[in-house]
Amino acid sequence: MTSTVDNKSEVVQSGTTISIDAMGGDLGPAAVVAGIVRVVQKNKKIHFLLHGQQKQLQELVAKRQSLKGRVTIIDSLEVIKMEDKPSHVVRHGKATSMWSAIDSVRDGDASVCVSCGNTGALMAISMVRLRKLNGVNRPAIAILWPSSNPMGFNVMLDVGADVRADPKDLLQYALMGVSYARNGLGIAKPRVGLLNVGTEEHKGRSELKEAYAKIEHCQLDANFVFEGFVEGGDIPGSKVDVIITDGFTGNVALKTAEGTASLIGYLLREAFRFSPLSKLASILAFTSLNRFKMRIDPRRVNGGVFLGLNGTVVKSHGSADATGIEAAIKLAFELSKNDFLQKVAARVAYAGAIDNDVYDDAN
Amino acid sequence: MTSTVDNKSEVVQSGTTISIDAMGGDLGPAAVVAGIVRVVQKNKKIHFLLHGQQKQLQELVAKRQSLKGRVTIIDSLEVIKMEDKPSHVVRHGKATSMWSAIDSVRDGDASVCVSCGNTGALMAISMVRLRKLNGVNRPAIAILWPSSNPMGFNVMLDVGADVRADPKDLLQYALMGVSYARNGLGIAKPRVGLLNVGTEEHKGRSELKEAYAKIEHCQLDANFVFEGFVEGGDIPGSKVDVIITDGFTGNVALKTAEGTASLIGYLLREAFRFSPLSKLASILAFTSLNRFKMRIDPRRVNGGVFLGLNGTVVKSHGSADATGIEAAIKLAFELSKNDFLQKVAARVAYAGAIDNDVYDDAN
Numbered sequence: 001m002t003s004t005v006d007n008k009s010e011v012v013q014s015g016t017t018i019s020i021d022a023m024g025g026d027l028g029p030a031a032v033v034a035g036i037v038r039v040v041q042k043n044k045k046i047h048f049l050l051h052g053q054q055k056q057l058q059e060l061v062a063k064r065q066s067l068k069g070r071v072t073i074i075d076s077l078e079v080i081k082m083e084d085k086p087s088h089v090v091r092h093g094k095a096t097s098m099w100s101a102i103d104s105v106r107d108g109d110a111s112v113c114v115s116c117g118n119t120g121a122l123m124a125i126s127m128v129r130l131r132k133l134n135g136v137n138r139p140a141i142a143i144l145w146p147s148s149n150p151m152g153f154n155v156m157l158d159v160g161a162d163v164r165a166d167p168k169d170l171l172q173y174a175l176m177g178v179s180y181a182r183n184g185l186g187i188a189k190p191r192v193g194l195l196n197v198g199t200e201e202h203k204g205r206s207e208l209k210e211a212y213a214k215i216e217h218c219q220l221d222a223n224f225v226f227e228g229f230v231e232g233g234d235i236p237g238s239k240v241d242v243i244i245t246d247g248f249t250g251n252v253a254l255k256t257a258e259g260t261a262s263l264i265g266y267l268l269r270e271a272f273r274f275s276p277l278s279k280l281a282s283i284l285a286f287t288s289l290n291r292f293k294m295r296i297d298p299r300r301v302n303g304g305v306f307l308g309l310n311g312t313v314v315k316s317h318g319s320a321d322a323t324g325i326e327a328a329i330k331l332a333f334e335l336s337k338n339d340f341l342q343k344v345a346a347r348v349a350y351a352g353a354i355d356n357d358v359y360d361d362a363n
Numbered sequence: 364m365t366s367t368v369d370n371k372s373e374v375v376q377s378g379t380t381i382s383i384d385a386m387g388g389d390l391g392p393a394a395v396v397a398g399i400v401r402v403v404q405k406n407k408k409i410h411f412l413l414h415g416q417q418k419q420l421q422e423l424v425a426k427r428q429s430l431k432g433r434v435t436i437i438d439s440l441e442v443i444k445m446e447d448k449p450s451h452v453v454r455h456g457k458a459t460s461m462w463s464a465i466d467s468v469r470d471g472d473a474s475v476c477v478s479c480g481n482t483g484a485l486m487a488i489s490m491v492r493l494r495k496l497n498g499v500n501r502p503a504i505a506i507l508w509p510s511s512n513p514m515g516f517n518v519m520l521d522v523g524a525d526v527r528a529d530p531k532d533l534l535q536y537a538l539m540g541v542s543y544a545r546n547g548l549g550i551a552k553p554r555v556g557l558l559n560v561g562t563e564e565h566k567g568r569s570e571l572k573e574a575y576a577k578i579e580h581c582q583l584d585a586n587f588v589f590e591g592f593v594e595g596g597d598i599p600g601s602k603v604d605v606i607i608t609d610g611f612t613g614n615v616a617l618k619t620a621e622g623t624a625s626l627i628g629y630l631l632r633e634a635f636r637f638s639p640l641s642k643l644a645s646i647l648a649f650t651s652l653n654r655f656k657m658r659i660d661p662r663r664v665n666g667g668v669f670l671g672l673n674g675t676v677v678k679s680h681g682s683a684d685a686t687g688i689e690a691a692i693k694l695a696f697e698l699s700k701n702d703f704l705q706k707v708a709a710r711v712a713y714a715g716a717i718d719n720d721v722y723d724d725a726n
Binding site (some may be wrong): 266 | 527568594599615621623625
């Protein structure tokens with residue numbers, strides 16, 4: 001089903017190859033292609049495998065001179081919709097662009113996959129096709145969360161791969177999150193916090209106390225600093241670099257923060273619309289407000305990373321535009337360049353051994 | 364231990380009596396007394412029982428002419444600190460101002476209690492002294508959450524009374540939250556949402572599906588509209604008026620939103636500090652920004668309400684200043700005026716009967 005827009009084997013020879021699911025995002029393949037255009041202009045070393053409906057993609061790609069020789073289109077007949085159930089997709093999704101995009105990573109044709117489609121389906125297909133890393137029970141989705149830390153971001157996981165997490169899962173999240181902070185943000189010795197409702201040790205759920213002990217035990221060997229329990233207010237704060245929680249709590253926190261930011265944006269616009277004078281003030285304040293908007297623009301940090309699989313998958317926001325797609329591809333490229341996957345695998349394997357020692361010590 | 368600043372029996376004769384724990388807040392009793400001063404100037408019908416160290420309180424009250432005849436000081440020797448463990452306080456806290464403030468409600472001397480002390484201790488003492496309402500398993504803390512709804516607020520519970528909630532608890536939270544929305548916000552037929560990670564019914568934890576069925580079953584009899592599952596983004600949104608969740612998730616969401624708002628405030632100030640021109644713009648935008656700040660000022664909606672006890676307790680923020688204390692007292696007065704406690708009790712008792720019917724139907 002490979003088209004002949006470019007010769008695939010030629011494309012793969014040098015640099016990094018990124019597999020992209022062109023379909024399934026809210027803005028369709030045009031936004032995806034526009035995002036790729038932005039990337040190729042700045043980075044000459046990335047090649048793309050573009051999965052989706054061939055005719056549509058050929059038209060979009062042919063219009064862009066800069067994409068010549070940089071994109072291989074791989075035809076797939078079907079598209080996964082946002083409302084499709086993951087369980088259904090896993091059984092009946094073989095002909096979809098998402099499946100095909102993940103298979104390019106599975107087959108070694110690309111080093112990382114990017115999709116802005118249905119998150120649940122993407123995780124389900126990734127689990128089935130890439131399989132979990134040896135020793136990982138529950139994969140996780142990690143995101144970069146805007147924060148008051150010097151880098152401007154913290155790593156937060158799990159934000160929605162699984163609604164539950166056992167103490168052992170939370171330990172693995174900590175280790176994978178530390179790898180991500182090191183390779184994605186360049187923090188040599190990340191500080192890790194375990195999300196809870198109070199910083200005193202007597203508060204919170206009992207499974208969190210068990211996770212606390214496990215993570216604390218691993219901090220020296222895995223070269224991170226465990227700061228203990230943190231609260232919701234620390235997620236955008238500067239106390240830690242990596243925040244660990246289960247996917248239910250993490251997803252609620254993420255959506256709550258997005259909702260809060262959008263309410264504040266709305267109220268801010270209202271405040272400036274109040275009177276003629278405030279309208280004038282808003283025009284004068286325009287560049288400042290724009291600078292502020294740039295800083296918290298979720299499109300500029302777009303990309304959740306699936307951790308704990310035999311392959312790197314970057315989930316872009318469903319409503320991502322060209323700017324958002326560009327950010328997701330950049331993140332995918334960074335992770336690929338740093339051999340992120342191999343580092344995470346080594347970390348998890350090592351941690352498995354350490355964690356078993358905890359029990360050996362106890363016995 | 365009652366002082367003679369005012370004659371207690373005289374105070375209780377007319378209007379509403381509110382019992383206040385003057386100690387334990389971050390800003391001490393001076394902020395509490397300043398908050399009371401603001402209230403008495405606007406409302407002639409409230410009397411106060413002020414619990415704390417007599418000498419200190421007498422000095423503060425004597426300075427304020429407007430408090431003459433409005434405040435009865437009740438001496439208590441000890442103060443609960445923010446770091447005190449609830450379990451310790453329940454065993455050894457009898458001589459504290461918090462205990463004494465709650466006992467005034469228990470003894471019928473006041474209709475509602477306000478404290479800005481340690482939340483865990485306040486809930487623990489309230490449970491022991493006031494006891495749970497007949498039929499309630501887990502009391503909850505409800506707050507008013509700034510939202511884009513016409514009233515400007517949604518009701519959210521539980522934000523931290525208990526780290527777990529069973530389906531039956533979530534049903535009770537829904538009913539108590541509906542009562543609160545009706546009496547605190549004046550919404551005749553509140554719309555209720557159950558917090559989950561996805562709005563599709565196949566997502567989320569299994570206990571939430573059970574709670575879904577229970578709440579849906581009660582909506583007609585209890586005169587509310589159940590909108591089904593909602594996500595974190597709906598907490599500050601306009602889709603529902605009441606959001607139901609367990610105290611772990613609710614507390615994380617609350618703290619995350621507070622942290623997000625404070626990060627945005629920080630970034631906004633940074634953006635306006637960037638250049639001389641943006642500094643000038645910020646001066647011109649001053650009133651707009653101030654209007655915005657007023658709107659999201661947490662002090663103006665200060666006060667979590669403990670629901671599910673034989674007595675109403677309002678928890679003010681630990682760092683509340685005079686404005687915050689005033690808001691908490693106003694809320695306490697509104698609830699007392701509306702016979703809120705009796706309405707919640709009736710609602711819970713009635714719901715218990717309906718919920719039992721669910722099982723009878725199934726059998």
